[in-house]
Amino acid sequence: MKLVKAIVGANWGDEGKGKITDVFAAESDFVIRFQGGSNAGHTIINSYGKFALHQIPSGVFHGHITNIIGNGVALNADNLEKEVNELVERKVPRPKLYVSERTQLVMPYHILFDKYEEERLAGKSFGSTKSGIAPFYSDKYAKIGFQVSELYDESYLKEKLKTVLELKNVILEHLYHKPTLSFDEVWEQLLKWRDILEPYRTNVFSLLSNAVKEDKNILLEGQLGSLKDTDFGIYPMVTSSSTLAGFGAVGAGIPPWAIKEIVAVTKAYSSAVGAGEFVSEIFGETGDELRRRGGDGGEYGATTGRPRRMGWFDCVATRYGCIAQGATNVAITCLDVLSYLDEIPVCVAYELDGKESRDFPVTCELGKAKPVLQKLKGWGTDIRGIKSYEDLPANARAYVEFIEEQIGYRIGIVSNGPGRDDIIYRR
Numbered sequence: 001m002k003l004v005k006a007i008v009g010a011n012w013g014d015e016g017k018g019k020i021t022d023v024f025a026a027e028s029d030f031v032i033r034f035q036g037g038s039n040a041g042h043t044i045i046n047s048y049g050k051f052a053l054h055q056i057p058s059g060v061f062h063g064h065i066t067n068i069i070g071n072g073v074a075l076n077a078d079n080l081e082k083e084v085n086e087l088v089e090r091k092v093p094r095p096k097l098y099v100s101e102r103t104q105l106v107m108p109y110h111i112l113f114d115k116y117e118e119e120r121l122a123g124k125s126f127g128s129t130k131s132g133i134a135p136f137y138s139d140k141y142a143k144i145g146f147q148v149s150e151l152y153d154e155s156y157l158k159e160k161l162k163t164v165l166e167l168k169n170v171i172l173e174h175l176y177h178k179p180t181l182s183f184d185e186v187w188e189q190l191l192k193w194r195d196i197l198e199p200y201r202t203n204v205f206s207l208l209s210n211a212v213k214e215d216k217n218i219l220l221e222g223q224l225g226s227l228k229d230t231d232f233g234i235y236p237m238v239t240s241s242s243t244l245a246g247f248g249a250v251g252a253g254i255p256p257w258a259i260k261e262i263v264a265v266t267k268a269y270s271s272a273v274g275a276g277e278f279v280s281e282i283f284g285e286t287g288d289e290l291r292r293r294g295g296d297g298g299e300y301g302a303t304t305g306r307p308r309r310m311g312w313f314d315c316v317a318t319r320y321g322c323i324a325q326g327a328t329n330v331a332i333t334c335l336d337v338l339s340y341l342d343e344i345p346v347c348v349a350y351e352l353d354g355k356e357s358r359d360f361p362v363t364c365e366l367g368k369a370k371p372v373l374q375k376l377k378g379w380g381t382d383i384r385g386i387k388s389y390e391d392l393p394a395n396a397r398a399y400v401e402f403i404e405e406q407i408g409y410r411i412g413i414v415s416n417g418p419g420r421d422d423i424i425y426r427r
């Protein structure tokens with residue numbers, strides 16, 4: 001039987017999942033986004049150029065792949081149209097893309113509420129990207145969300161929109177003291193989305209259930225990472241959907257037993273965006289330099305352009321992140337970025353109330369945790385272009401193997417540059 005493989009983040013997101021997905025996508029028949037929305041981005045560099053994908057799956061660069069936006073995604077229909085148009089304008093062949101008829105829509109008021117709520121919270125805000133994600137998932141589980149399929153049932157849609165807008169306008173007026181929304185303007189928006197989504201909407205559940213039966217190669221593409229998971233992350237500074245491979249079964253609509261391989265992606269150092277506890281964070285010039293040198297052209301948000309917070313590799317958080325994902329393999333990215341350092345600190349434990357621990361605590365305790373750092377030797381030479389693990393400098397291998405031992409998972413893939421070919425598979 002062929003595999004359903006999940007590529008997911010072991011940390012706070014931005015681990016380089018897009019690049020790893022792009023590498024694996026070539027051998028897939030289906031690439032599926034199963035959670036999250038257009039609030040984060042994957043950066044992919046290939047022969048067409050450099051792309052920041054927000055909600056369309058990373059398989060869109062391969063003509064043979066069916067790309068799917070699963071029912072677990074928060075769909076922003078305008079952004080979907082924009083993203084596809086950008087691909088076409090940049091000479092990528094129009095991708096084979098489907099949206100589940102059960103996927104729900106990010107509504108105009110979700111984006112407004114996200115913005116207004118952050119304003120209301122002022123200094124205590126979540127650092128939201130203001131894409132409407134938290135209000136979207138709140139409504140989905142409060143059963144007042146809109147599924148794509150509902151766009152095509154006019155009388156049902158009209159009634160439902162009237163009822164929901166009544167509620168939303170009370171909040172707009174009395175909590176946020178902002179202008180209310182008229183039925184007509186939201187209705188126009190929904191009609192526009194109905195046309196945009198017409199070529200994409202399909203019965204993904206049945207499509208995928210056949211694909212599993214027919215032994216197709218299926219790739220699940222995660223957004224963000226374990227530490228942003230609603231349940232297991234640094235709640236409440238998390239995202240509002242599950243970022244775990246296990247949720248892939250629900251968010252795509254495939255049997256849980258079919259997910260056979262889970263590649264947890266981690267980066268050779270840490271970065272995080274938004275507010276929240278970040279134990280191994282580094283500040284000042286040391287952090288600024290790592291940010292400048294990080295990723296491909298600096299560690300700045302792929303969607304928001306915000307500078308990312310930087311930290312040393314955190315073995316405690318990553319071990320926990322790999323366990324939460326149920327990793328069967330680990331990919332470490334951006335090893336090349338660390339080549340400039342003589343010594344590389346790594347966080348091997350947390351000090352909590354005077355005691356050292358390797359267990360990742362709940363958020364209330366996390367705030368008191370201090371990093372216990374151990375310094376490893378740098379390798380002092382550029383490692384880009386190296387194709388086999390044995391050819392890496394001894395200290396670079398020692399760094400990878402030290403992390404491997406600390407996290408308790410084998411690192412099977414090392415990425416030493418942003419391009420598709422900058423990848424080393426360990427035997």
Ligand code: GDP
Binds near residue numbers: 013041043302333
């Ligand atoms: P994602 O959301 O997990 O896909 O991560 P992002 O795309 O936001 O951030 C990862 C950044 O690192 C992107 O700019 C990638 O092009 C870049 N990248 C990925 N792997 C490597 C690598 O091995 N080395 C370097 N230097 N950059 C990498």
